[in-house]
Ligand code: F6P
């Protein structure tokens with residue numbers, strides 16, 4: 618079975634980037650081990666005023682400490698940090714963007730959650746999604762699965778009983794499926810989004826929405842369809858974050874033949890204004906992204 622390292626050795630990635638990818642991927646082991654002691658809330662809020670789960674904080678502190686010590690990384694933009702964390706003395710020149718524990722409201726109910734990561738060359742964390750060198754996520758479900766792209770297609774690996782990531786699927790492509798899931802409160806949705814969800818229902822699509830972006834996206838990547846977190850009345854920017862969530866997941870979607878949009882434009886072409894830049898999100902099968910954009914356009 619091909620290991621993560623053997624796969625990386627077949628790509629054009631430079632050695633320090635391969636080392637950094639492996640270092641991050643294998644943090645899934647201590648993060649998974651920390652679930653049992655970090656089930657409560659931490660009693661703190663992140664920059665968004667959201668209550669932090671203990672594991673959010675644990676995973677954030679842990680990854681920042683490991684990457685800081687590694688010397689590979691000049692900057693980290695984390696969903697759990699108000700400002701970019703900088704390591705001016707690092708010998709490496711990478712910038713990492715991350716949501717250390719996505720879907721954290723599901724920790725206490727033991728449903729799948731994950732860690733979302735993007736890596737840029739050049740030490741600047743506020744770049745366009747299309748300029749990512751690497752996008753990856755580790756999904757903590759019944760198995761620990763790593764989904765990764767370094768720009769040459771999407772690959773998934775599973776952590777085996779020896780603690781090694783082994784290849785599960787190569788060249789993953791998003792099928793043109795009909796699953797759909799939308800965040801937000803229905804009576805706060807805008808008319809274009811209402812129309813789009815009606816269209817999904819008319820096409821015979823099934824609703825799938827868990828409350829964990831990374832887990833819901835993994836399902837869309839496998840079966841096809843769309844994940845949405847839309848703009849809402851009084852909340853034109855939606856809920857999710859461009860830098861830590863939309864860009865890495867969108868980059869994977871695009872590499873798998875899918876797309877990501879805010880309803881009007883390809884999100885990967887948007888330059889982040891600040892670390893906590895929020896955006897409406899539509900991500901998944903290409904034809905459904907086109908359909909979502911058409912519905913939004915009709916109400917503009
Ligand atoms: O990180 C934001 C997030 O937790 C996503 O993982 C998830 O899809 C969404 O928010 C859930 O939001 P809500 O509870 O409003 O459905």
Ligand code: MG
Nearest residue numbers: 716719720862
């Ligand atoms: Mg998140």
